[in-house]
Amino acid sequence: MRIAVGNDHAAMEGPPPLFKPEIVRYLREQGHTVVDCGTNSAESVDYPDQAQAVCDTLLAGEADAGLLMCGTGIGMSIAANRNPGIRAAVCVTPDMARLSREHNNANVLCFGKRILSLQESLRIIDVWLATPFSEGERHVRRVCKMG
Ligand code: RB5
Numbered sequence: 001m002r003i004a005v006g007n008d009h010a011a012m013e014g015p016p017p018l019f020k021p022e023i024v025r026y027l028r029e030q031g032h033t034v035v036d037c038g039t040n041s042a043e044s045v046d047y048p049d050q051a052q053a054v055c056d057t058l059l060a061g062e063a064d065a066g067l068l069m070c071g072t073g074i075g076m077s078i079a080a081n082r083n084p085g086i087r088a089a090v091c092v093t094p095d096m097a098r099l100s101r102e103h104n105n106a107n108v109l110c111f112g113k114r115i116l117s118l119q120e121s122l123r124i125i126d127v128w129l130a131t132p133f134s135e136g137e138r139h140v141r142r143v144c145k146m147g
Pocket of ligand 1: 008010047070071072073074075076
């Protein structure tokens with residue numbers, strides 16, 4: 001899968017192992033192609049910029065899914081969801097990750113480095129990437145209503 005990854009400085013803050021590089025490494029080890037939308041330093045940036053880069057990549061058809069990381073995942077999700085066609089979900093449990101795919105057909109997963117451990121994040125990523133949209137009639141109808 002081609003996955004656009006974006007983050008602010010929170011996902012680059014120490015101590016090591018740093019979230020962003022570990023997650024990118026993990027995705028590549030799983031055979032995914034990562035489109036890195038930055039940032040790659042701990043210098044402060046504005047999360048809407050990386051959120052927009054991931055959404056633009058996805059909407060241009062240059063990625064199949066997006067991952068966005070900030071301190072909480074909240075800022076990234078608010079920014080991403082301003083784009084029609086983007087369904088960004090903040091997930092803090094594997095069940096939320098599964099349901100965001102099955103029911104909401106989320107195409108961007110958001111999570112927070114200051115909320116989850118790296119191991120928790122990797123588990124959520126695994127579940128989210130492995131779960132298809134249910135295609136259930138009521139879920140299709142509801143997702144379509146959001147444009
Ligand atoms: C940056 O300090 C922090 O505000 C940001 O990473 C994010 O949590 C915003 O939602």
